[in-house]
Amino acid sequence: MTAILDDTPSPPLPAVRGRRPAGVLVAGTLLALVVIAAVCAPLLAPYAPDTIDLSSSLVGTGHDHLLGTDSSGQDLLSRALFGARSSLMAPLALLAVAGVLGVTLGVLAAWRGGWVDVLVSRLTDVMYAFPGLLFTVLIIAVFGAGMTTSVLALGLAFTPTVAKYTRSLALSEARKPYVDAYRVQGMGGLRICAAHVVPNLARAILGYLVVLFGEALMSLATLSYLGFGAQPPSSDWGLMVQEGQAAIVQGAMLPALVPGTAIALVVVCFNVVGVWAADRLGRQ
Amino acid sequence: MALRLALRVGRRLTGVLATLLAASFVIFAAVYAAPGDPAVFLAGGRDKLTPERLAQVRAEYHLDEPLFVQYGRWLWDCVHLDLGRSFKYSDQVADLVAARFPTTLQLVLYATVLFVVLGVGAGVLAAVKRSTWVDSAVVGATTLAASVPSFVAAIALVSFFGVRLGWFPVTGSGTGFLGTVRHLTLPALSLALGALALVSRVTRQAMVDAAASDHVEAARASGVPERDIVRRHVLRNALGPIVTMCGLVMAGMLAGTVVVETAFGLSGIGSLLVGAINTHDFPVAQAVLLLMVTGYIVVTTLVDAVHPLLDPRVEGAHR
Amino acid sequence: MSEIRVPGTGGPGAAPDALLEVTDLTLRLPGAARPVLDSVSLTVAPGEVVALVGESGSGKSTTAKAALGLFPPGAVASGSVRFDGAEVLGLTGERLRAHRARGVALVHQDPRAALNPVRRVGDFLVERGASRSEAVELLASVGLPDPERRVRQRPHELSGGMLQRVVIAGALAARPRLLLADEATSALDVTTQADILALLRGLRAEHGLGLLFITHDLHLAAAYSDRVYVMYAGRVVESRTAGALFTAPAHPYTQGLLTCSPTLGDTGTPLHPIPGRPPSLSDTFPGCPFTDRCAHSQPTCETWAPIQVALPDGGTAACALLADSDRPVPSVGSWSARRAERVGTAPSNGTDTAQVIHE
Numbered sequence: 018m019t020a021i022l023d024d025t026p027s028p029p030l031p032a033v034r035g036r037r038p039a040g041v042l043v044a045g046t047l048l049a050l051v052v053i054a055a056v057c058a059p060l061l062a063p064y065a066p067d068t069i070d071l072s073s074s075l076v077g078t079g080h081d082h083l084l085g086t087d088s089s090g091q092d093l094l095s096r097a098l099f100g101a102r103s104s105l106m107a108p109l110a111l112l113a114v115a116g117v118l119g120v121t122l123g124v125l126a127a128w129r130g131g132w133v134d135v136l137v138s139r140l141t142d143v144m145y146a147f148p149g150l151l152f153t154v155l156i157i158a159v160f161g162a163g164m165t166t167s168v169l170a171l172g173l174a175f176t177p178t179v180a181k182y183t184r185s186l187a188l189s190e191a192r193k194p195y196v197d198a199y200r201v202q203g204m205g206g207l208r209i210c211a212a213h214v215v216p217n218l219a220r221a222i223l224g225y226l227v228v229l230f231g232e233a234l235m236s237l238a239t240l241s242y243l244g245f246g247a248q249p250p251s252s253d254w255g256l257m258v259q260e261g262q263a264a265i266v267q268g269a270m271l272p273a274l275v276p277g278t279a280i281a282l283v284v285v286c287f288n289v290v291g292v293w294a295a296d297r298l299g300r301q
Numbered sequence: 302m303a304l305r306l307a308l309r310v311g312r313r314l315t316g317v318l319a320t321l322l323a324a325s326f327v328i329f330a331a332v333y334a335a336p337g338d339p340a341v342f343l344a345g346g347r348d349k350l351t352p353e354r355l356a357q358v359r360a361e362y363h364l365d366e367p368l369f370v371q372y373g374r375w376l377w378d379c380v381h382l383d384l385g386r387s388f389k390y391s392d393q394v395a396d397l398v399a400a401r402f403p404t405t406l407q408l409v410l411y412a413t414v415l416f417v418v419l420g421v422g423a424g425v426l427a428a429v430k431r432s433t434w435v436d437s438a439v440v441g442a443t444t445l446a447a448s449v450p451s452f453v454a455a456i457a458l459v460s461f462f463g464v465r466l467g468w469f470p471v472t473g474s475g476t477g478f479l480g481t482v483r484h485l486t487l488p489a490l491s492l493a494l495g496a497l498a499l500v501s502r503v504t505r506q507a508m509v510d511a512a513a514s515d516h517v518e519a520a521r522a523s524g525v526p527e528r529d530i531v532r533r534h535v536l537r538n539a540l541g542p543i544v545t546m547c548g549l550v551m552a553g554m555l556a557g558t559v560v561v562e563t564a565f566g567l568s569g570i571g572s573l574l575v576g577a578i579n580t581h582d583f584p585v586a587q588a589v590l591l592l593m594v595t596g597y598i599v600v601t602t603l604v605d606a607v608h609p610l611l612d613p614r615v616e617g618a619h620r
Numbered sequence: 621m622s623e624i625r626v627p628g629t630g631g632p633g634a635a636p637d638a639l640l641e642v643t644d645l646t647l648r649l650p651g652a653a654r655p656v657l658d659s660v661s662l663t664v665a666p667g668e669v670v671a672l673v674g675e676s677g678s679g680k681s682t683t684a685k686a687a688l689g690l691f692p693p694g695a696v697a698s699g700s701v702r703f704d705g706a707e708v709l710g711l712t713g714e715r716l717r718a719h720r721a722r723g724v725a726l727v728h729q730d731p732r733a734a735l736n737p738v739r740r741v742g743d744f745l746v747e748r749g750a751s752r753s754e755a756v757e758l759l760a761s762v763g764l765p766d767p768e769r770r771v772r773q774r775p776h777e778l779s780g781g782m783l784q785r786v787v788i789a790g791a792l793a794a795r796p797r798l799l800l801a802d803e804a805t806s807a808l809d810v811t812t813q814a815d816i817l818a819l820l821r822g823l824r825a826e827h828g829l830g831l832l833f834i835t836h837d838l839h840l841a842a843a844y845s846d847r848v849y850v851m852y853a854g855r856v857v858e859s860r861t862a863g864a865l866f867t868a869p870a871h872p873y874t875q876g877l878l879t880c881s882p883t884l885g886d887t888g889t890p891l892h893p894i895p896g897r898p899p900s901l902s903d904t905f906p907g908c909p910f911t912d913r914c915a916h917s918q919p920t921c922e923t924w925a926p927i928q929v930a931l932p933d934g935g936t937a938a939c940a941l942l943a944d945s946d947r948p949v950p951s952v953g954s955w956s957a958r959r960a961e962r963v964g965t966a967p968s969n970g971t972d973t974a975q976v977i978h979e
Contacts, residue, residue: 139323142320142323143320143323143324143327146320146321146323146324146594146597146598147324147556147590147594147597148552148553148555148556148593148594148597149553149556149557149559150556150559150560151556151559151590151593151594154559154574154578154586154590155327155328155331155586155590156331157578158331158577158578158583158586158590159331159332159334159335159342160334160335160336162578162579231448235448235450238450238452238453239450239451239452239560242450242452242560242563242564243559243560243563243575244575244579245578255452258452258453258456261456262456262564265456265459265460265463265464265471266464266471268464270456270460270464270465273456273460274456274457274460277452277453277456277457278453280449280450280453281448281449281450281453284448284449284450285445285448285449288444288447288448514733514736515728515730515733515734516733516734516735516736516737517736518690519726519728519733519734519735520736520747521690521720522685522688522690522720522726523720523721523725523726523747523748523790523791523794524717524718524719524720524721524722524794525721525747525748526717527717529747533736533739533743533747534736534739537736537738537739538736538737538738611738612737612738
């Protein structure tokens with residue numbers, strides 16, 4: 018053991034500000050490419066994502082199929098490109114749901130205090146008693162599988178986190194002098210919140226949602242993988258992994274690895290960019 | 302003093318029980334949120350549903366009584382391990398769960414051993430080699446690992462170590478100790494991988510904080526060997542946050558088995574839950590959810606209770 | 621075996637066989653506008669009690685820790701720190717550890733912070749080189765009652781005074797030849813403080829230890845030690861025998877320190893706080909660092925680079941007014957003569973300790 022704990026000055030914490038802008042640049046570029054690919058999927062994809070060709074089932078990489086095919090002979094590159102659309106849009110929708118609900122509850126709890134605050138925090142406690150995806154799984158067990166259910170259920174599951182964050186921000190914002198000034202002018206609480214408090218917090222909350230994006234994408238892909246989210250014939254990445262898994266034992270790994278790599282890549286990039294963006298947006 | 306301690310424990314237990322009751326109520330009452338007749342829902346949908354069956358479900362769940370009475374009966378039955386009857390397997394749910402629970406428990410324990418050894422080890426390494434390339438490598442690698450969902454890690458591990466190299470079996474849970482270890486290695490690794498970042502980061506930070514204490518500088522000024530300083534002062538004093546975090550991560554892993562057991566075709570309660578949802582076998586889903594939530598709450602509470610034992614200052618304050 | 625290498629830096633009465641010999645120690649920190657220590661020289665002989673006095677931030681603790689080869693992060697040191705003739709600066713790894721484990725021991729200011737709260741008292745002593753049975757003996761030798769029980773206790777179960785005894789026992793466990801007491805009694809109440817001071821003095825006599833006693837209390841320093849170094853802004857401004865310092869302080873800063881604290885039965889005399897504030901690491905000084913706060917400041921002081929000026933009694937002081945012998949410092953003598961009558965001179969034997977502490 019060396020004496021490094023000893024005499025070195027504390028370094029800036031890793032994964033925080035100013036960390037390897039080069040890494041952020043690379044990750045950002047990759048994300049931009051993925052988004053462009055998703056938007057331009059019809060132009061870029063060599064095949065329609067649902068072209069079934071059983072004669073070319075489980076073909077490896079080659080001229081006809083750059084990333085090979087799955088067991089139904091569907092071109093994996095084309096599927097992955099089209100799959101990017103739902104795989105990126107769904108987390109966005111999820112965060113929109115969590116954002117609207119979470120900010121509303123958080124501001125309400127901070128603004129009204131008292132029993133409203135207690136109620137929100139009790140609800141949060143109960144939801145936090147369900148580890149991981151179990152709260153979402155319960156909702157899906159009741160309402161049935163499907164992308165819409167998954168997005169709404171996960172949106173609900175992410176709500177307490179957003180609410181908690183918003184509440185802490187709103188608490189300090191509500192103590193600022195301008196709030197009293199508006200009150201004195203006779204402005205209602207709802208209007209002060211909607212017109213001033215929330216817009217002032219928007220940047221920080223947005224930054225927080227960017228950080229949550231990676232987790233949102235991971236959670237949705239996991240649900241799709243379990244068969245709770247996207248349903249066939251969707252090309253959602255999580256579902257593609259599930260469909261491709263059976264071929265692994267036959268030695269064909271691409272059907273599962275192509276979408277799996279896509280998920281991991283996008284999440285990594287989002288985590289790198291997210292931390293940086295949250296830091297930039299958090300500093301006003 | 303003893304009274305105060307009793308009060309503290311009492312208050313804590315009351316809080317835990319309240320949370321447990323609320324969570325179980327949510328699990329129970331979810332039936333009523335389902336569209337349509339709860340009896341039909343509980344019977345697993347309209348397919349092959351006979352009036353006799355429907356009447357049986359109504360009676361079994363006391364659906365004609367007020368909600369809270371139903372909940373009370375259900376809870377009473379659950380406490381007595383009467384979890385109802387599965388429609389798919391037409392078996393006692395309790396038996397189903399009991400038969401599959403050992404696999405899940407083994408998986409969670411194996412994954413816990415892995416993430417504690419690897420995660421705490423990596424964190425200690427990063428703290429000791431602070432501000433060097435080792436530190437950056439640990440932080441980078443664990444952050445990367447945390448960005449890979451467990452099912453993607455699972456298929457990547459299966460592809461490489463299972464199929465390509467043939468080192469580990471691809472499915473099943475094996476028999477005997479060695480067989481179990483061989484079969485559960487890849488699943489446990491997929492489960493542990495995501496936890497490494499969190500555990501190593503907490504370990505690293507706790508050690509860096511502990512290393513900044515005056516008594517560490519005092520020990521160093523007295524020429525105590527660096528090995529002893531790291532082990533007996535820095536790591537020892539950082540143990541509180543590390544153990545807490547490891548306990549919380551382990552508790553959360555109960556839920557993680559849902560994905561990993563499905564990916565590896567293990568027959569534990571996680572895959573049981575997924576199967577139950579896909580076949581509309583709601584009593585089974587209810588029972589597994591209740592078990593997982595209870596396990597999670599109990600383990601997190603225990604972790605909380607262990608903390609004073611690691612820090613005699615807290616223990617002393619209790620006396 | 622060692623000799624004084626730089627003539628005139630050892631101060632008055634410095635033994636030729638100095639245990640600790642610091643010569644022209646200069647310490648720079650990245651980001652600090654001036655050196656933390658600037659040409660500090662001092663010696664401690666075996667069996668000698670030497671006090672290092674100054675306000676917080678004057679560099680007294682930093683000087684003491686330099687004897688252990690313990691420097692703030694990023695510090696760059698020049699000069700020389702010799703212990704028993706061997707250079708300490710530049711020691712690394714196992715040799716640095718061995719130096720710290722033997723020879724020199726530090727008694728910390730805050731005993732509660734110096735002990736690991738989760739480990740037992742006995743572990744603390746064993747870790748520093750004592751065996752289990754020696755640990756009990758050590759605790760007994762520093763006057764801790766019921767030592768068998770104490771070794772099994774944890775720090776939060778002991779009072780501050782008891783803990784300071786434990787810390788001293790820990791320092792003795794390494795069988796050191798030089799004890800560094802860094803404000804070792806400042807955190808204790810007055811009666812405990814007197815006990816600890818008497819204990820340290822007794823140990824010094826018993827083991828022939830050198831004792832470097834760091835304090836902000838000039839009265840205590842003068843009463844307790846053989847020689848006193850007064851530090852200001854990282855420099856030694858005056859180096860005298862305790863008696864000479866008390867009766868005839870030469871440097872205006874030392875005079876200021878003596879007049880700014882009250883004395884027993886002296887309620888009639890007004891107190892004279894030193895104006896201004898202690899310098900920080902961002903303050904730089906083209907000349908004498910004390911000139912802004914000095915009552916006798918002359919225009920030349922602004923640019924006078926401080927050097928040690930030899931005094932007739934063998935001490936030194938770094939003051940421009942003393943360098944120019946035609947212009948003696950005003951007020952030296954009149955005030956301190958009155959004071960000397962009251963307190964008595966050079967109370968360097970143990971019996972006077974308590975009296976001065978209660979002052």
